[in-house]
Amino acid sequence: xxxxxxxxxxxxxxxxxxxxxxxxxxxxxxxxxxxxxxxxxxxxxxxxxxxxxxxxxxxxxxxxxxxxxxxxxxxxxxxxxxxxxxxxxxxxxxxxxxxxxxxxxxxxxxxxxxxxxxxxxxxxxxxxxxxxxxxxxxxxxxxxxxxxxxxxxxxxxxxxxxxxxxxxxxxxxxxxxxxxxxxxxxxxxxxxxxxxxxxxxxxxxxxxxxxxxxxxxxxxxxxxxxxxxxxxxxxxxxxxxxxxxxxxxxxxxxxxxxxxxxxxxxxxxxxxxxxxxxxxxxxxxxxxxxx
Amino acid sequence: xxxxxxxxxxxxxxxxxxxxxxxxxxxxxxxxxxxxxxxxxxxxxxxxxxxxxxxxxxxxxxxxxxxxxxxxxxxxxxxxxxxxxxxxxxxxxxxxxxxxxxxxxxxxxxxxxxxxxxxxxxxxxxxxxxxxxxxxxxxxxxxxxxxxxxxxxxxxxxxxxxxxxxxxxxxxxxxxxxxxxxxxxxxxxxxxxxxxxxxxxxxxxxxxxxxxxxxxxxxxxxxxxxxxxxxxxxxxxxxxxxxxxxxxxxxxxxxxxxxxxxxxxxxxxxxxxxxxxxxxxxxxxxxxxxxxxxxxxxxxxxxxxxxxxxxxxxxxxxxxxxxxxxxxxxxxxxxxxxxxxxxxxxxxxxxxxxxxxxxxx
Numbered sequence: 293x294x295x296x297x298x299x300x301x302x303x304x305x306x307x308x309x310x311x312x313x314x315x316x317x318x319x320x321x322x323x324x325x326x327x328x329x330x331x332x333x334x335x336x337x338x339x340x341x342x343x344x345x346x347x348x349x350x351x352x353x354x355x356x357x358x359x360x361x362x363x364x365x366x367x368x369x370x371x372x373x374x375x376x377x378x379x380x381x382x383x384x385x386x387x388x389x390x391x392x393x394x395x396x397x398x399x400x401x402x403x404x405x406x407x408x409x410x411x412x413x414x415x416x417x418x419x420x421x422x423x424x425x426x427x428x429x430x431x432x433x434x435x436x437x438x439x440x441x442x443x444x445x446x447x448x449x450x451x452x453x454x455x456x457x458x459x460x461x462x463x464x465x466x467x468x469x470x471x472x473x474x475x476x477x478x479x480x481x482x483x484x485x486x487x488x489x490x491x492x493x494x495x496x497x498x499x500x501x502x503x504x505x506x507x508x509x510x511x512x513x514x515x516x517x518x519x520x521x522x523x524x525x526x527x528x529x530x531x532x533x534x535x536x537x538x539x540x541x542x543x544x545x546x547x548x549x550x551x552x553x554x555x556x557x558x559x560x561x562x563x564x565x566x567x568x569x570x571x572x573x574x575x576x577x578x579x580x581x582x583x
Numbered sequence: 584x585x586x587x588x589x590x591x592x593x594x595x596x597x598x599x600x601x602x603x604x605x606x607x608x609x610x611x612x613x614x615x616x617x618x619x620x621x622x623x624x625x626x627x628x629x630x631x632x633x634x635x636x637x638x639x640x641x642x643x644x645x646x647x648x649x650x651x652x653x654x655x656x657x658x659x660x661x662x663x664x665x666x667x668x669x670x671x672x673x674x675x676x677x678x679x680x681x682x683x684x685x686x687x688x689x690x691x692x693x694x695x696x697x698x699x700x701x702x703x704x705x706x707x708x709x710x711x712x713x714x715x716x717x718x719x720x721x722x723x724x725x726x727x728x729x730x731x732x733x734x735x736x737x738x739x740x741x742x743x744x745x746x747x748x749x750x751x752x753x754x755x756x757x758x759x760x761x762x763x764x765x766x767x768x769x770x771x772x773x774x775x776x777x778x779x780x781x782x783x784x785x786x787x788x789x790x791x792x793x794x795x796x797x798x799x800x801x802x803x804x805x806x807x808x809x810x811x812x813x814x815x816x817x818x819x820x821x822x823x824x825x826x827x828x829x830x831x832x833x834x835x836x837x838x839x840x841x842x843x844x845x846x847x848x849x850x851x852x853x854x855x856x857x858x859x860x861x862x863x864x865x866x867x868x869x870x871x872x873x874x875x876x877x878x879x880x881x882x883x884x885x886x887x888x889x890x891x892x893x894x895x896x897x898x899x900x901x902x903x904x905x906x907x908x909x910x911x912x913x914x915x916x917x918x919x920x921x922x923x924x925x926x927x928x929x930x931x932x933x934x935x936x937x938x939x940x941x942x943x944x
Contacts, residue, residue: 476641477674479661481688481735491687495678 326552344553354554356529357537358561364533365512368451372508373501375452376459381489383464394464397457409521412450416442416522436523440530443523447531450518455511459504466500467493502573506566513562534558585652585743587615587638587776592647594633600645607633609800610647615744617652618774620767622787624823625797631780632671634797635746638778639668651743668746669736672753673728675720681707682716685734692739702738709765710734726754733762737769744776751786763790784824796820812866815928816935821864827893827904829864829928830920832878836861836929844899846878851924852938862930867893869926870905877921878903896920 327344329337348354379397384390400408416436418424423446427434436443470493478488516535519525525532525540532540538558542551594608603609608630615621623631636642638649640661648657656664667688676684685703694702707713710730715723720731729750736745747766751759767790770777779790787794788808795805796819803817804810808824815821821829834841834848837856841848841863848863872882872894880896880903894905903920929936 473670473672473674476661476668477670477732477735479641480639480666480668482662482665482691483687484691487687487691491676491679495676 323552323555326548327556330549340549344549345557348550348554348557351550353529354534354537357532357534360530360532361513361534364448364451364515365509367448368455368512369505369508371448371452372456372459373505376456376504377463377497377501379456379460380463380467381493383460385468394461397460399457400454401457403454405517406521408450408454409518412446412453412518413522416446436527438527440527443527443531446522447519450522451512451515454518455508459508462500462504463497466497470496498573498576502570505569505573509569510562510566513565585654585776586617587744588650589613589638590648590650592637592644592649594630594637594642594644594646606645607800608637608644611802613795613802613805615776615778618776620770620790620792621776621778622791622794623778623780623797624782624784624787624794626782626823629797630800631782631797632748635668635748635778635780638744639666639746640664641668665739665742666744666746667736667739667742669732669748669750671749673725673732675723675728675731677719677721679720680717681712681720681723681731684720684731685716685738688735688739702740706734706738709737709769710762726758729753730758730762733766740773742775744778747777747779749781750779766790784826788824796823798823813926814935815864818862818864818930818933821866821928821930825866825868827867829866830870830901830903831862831864831930832898832901834861834863836863841927841929843878848877848922848927849924850927850929854929854936855939857929857931857936859932862933864928864930865922865926867904867906869923870903871921871923872896872905872907872917873919873921874917875919877919879918880920882918 325337328340328342330340330343331337383393403411415421416424416434418428418433418435424434424436433439434442436446474492474496475488478492483491514535515533516539519531519533520536520539523531525536538551538554541547541554590612591610592608592612593606593610595606597605600606623634625631633642637644640649640656640659640663644657648655650656651664676687679687682703685706686699689699689702703716704713707716710733712727712730712734715727720728723731733750736747736750751762754762763786766777766779769775779787781787781790791808793805793807794811796803796811796817798817798819804815804820806814806816811820811824815824815829818829818831822831832843834843836842836850836854838853839850841850843863850863872880878898880898883895883897886893886895892907894907896903896905898920905920
C-alpha cells in the first residue's frame, strides 16, 4: 500500500488544537508570564528571568513541602495498592452480596473532599471524636493539633479510607476479566494459592494496576482540601503539602511570581513522575522480551 | 497411575431437575483401565467436556462417585487428584518463559531442579520447542501456545491420568498428525491412562485402543474401533462411526425375518417379535447392488473416493449407501440393494437388540 502524504489533513486536527489552546495552553501562558516577570501592579511587567525559579528551589520551606509530599504519596500508594488488591481478592464474585459490597465500597468515592475532611476532623478529636477518644483513653495522647505523628496518622488514614475503594474496584474488574480456564489450569498444575496469585492473577491485573497507581499517585500528589480541613497544614508545617504551601504563597502572601514558578515546576514534577511510573510498569512487561 | 471408575455418575446443571432430559450426563457406570488409551467421541454438546471435568475434579457431579484405583476421590479437589488436563484453547502463563511454563507443574510439586531441567528438555523435544525454551510465552502463536499446554500436560510422570479436551483444534493439520503420533508414542513409553475427547472420528479411532461414543449425555458404547464398526450398540454409533454411516431402515421384525414395507429381508438369527420403534441397520460395506433381492433403490450417484467407490442411492425417502470395491462393476439393470444377513443389526428404540437366547445357533 502506498502512503499518501497530504498536509491538508492538519486542518482536521485544528479544532482539537484550538480547544486545547483555550482550555489549557492560554491559561497556562498567563502563569508562565507571571513566572518570568515581576510586577508592581498597574499591569506593568519587568523581565525577571529564572529568578523566581531559583528562589523557589532554594526555599527550605518548599523543599520541606516537597519531601513531605513524596513521603505522603509513597505511604498512601504502599498501603492502598496492596490493600485494594487484597480486598478485591476476597470479594464475592457474583450475586446479591457482590452488588451490595460494591455499592458499599463505592460510598467513600462519592463523598466530597470537604465533607471527608470534616468527618475526619471530628472523628479524630480527642474530646468528642470516636477515634481520638479511643486512642487517648487506651493508648497514648492523641492530638492532631499538637502532635505531628497524630496529624500524619489521621491524614493517611483519611486518604486510605477515601480512595482504597478505587483500587478495589479497578482490581475487582481486572480479576473478573480473567477467564475461568486459567484457574482451571492452575488447579490442574497443582499451583498453590500464592502461585495462582503470583503467576495468573497479578500478571492479568497489570493493566488496571497501572491505571490505579497513576491515578492514586497524581491525586495524592495534588491533595489539598482534605488535609487543609483536618489540620490546616499543621501542627507547624507537619502536614503542609505542596498544594497547601502553594495556596499560602499565592493567596496568603500574594507572591504571584514565585507561586507561578512553583506551579510550573509542580506540574512538571507530576508529569515526570507519571511518565516514570508508566515507563517502568510497561517496561516490566517486555523485560526478557520476545525478540 | 490408576484405574478410573465412574460409579452411577450423573450430572445436571439445574438445581431441580425434573426428568432425564434435564441431565447433561445421564447415570452411568464406566471403567477406564489403568494405562489405557481412550477416546471420548461425540457431537458438540453431548457432555464430553462435562464428563472430563468431573474426572479431573473441576466440576462436582450431581450424583455418583469417581474412584481412582481403590480411592474414592469424588470429594477431592483437583490438585489432590494429581491429574493432567489439556484444554481446547491454549492456556499459558504469560509472564513465564516456555521453560518456566513447562516446569511449573513440577515446581509446584517441589521437584529437584536438575530433574526438572532434564524432564523439561525431554518434553520440549517431544513438542518440538527446544529452540524457543527461553522465550516468553506471551508473544507466541496460538499453536505454539497449545503445544506448551500439551507439554505441561505431559510433563509430570506420576499423574493418575492425562485428559485431553479436543487439544488439537487450534493446531494446523500437518502438526496435528505429528502431535497425535507423539501422544501415541508417549502413551506406549510411559503407560499413562489417557482420555482424549474429540468430535473427529478419525482422530478418535487412530489415537485410542478403546473409544467411548457419547450421545445425549450417555455413553452409547465403549469398545474397540472394531466393535464400534461391527456391533454398534446404538443407531447413533452406527450412524456416527464410519464413512458413510450405517444404513438404517424402519422395519418390522418377526423371528428370522425383517420387513421393510412389503420387502422381506432375511436375518441371520431369531430376534423374536420386538415391540417399539424397530430399525434394522447395515453398514455400506456389507451392502451389495444386484438385479434382484433386498430392496429396490434409485441410484443417485457414484463417488470414487480412491480405494473404493461409494454408491449413493435412495429407497423411498431413505438414503442407502453402498461401498463397492473398484473391481465391482455395476451390472446392467442392478437396481436392488442386498444386505449380508450376518451383518444386519436390529435396533429397538435406538438400542441394539440381541437375538433371542438359544435360538441364534
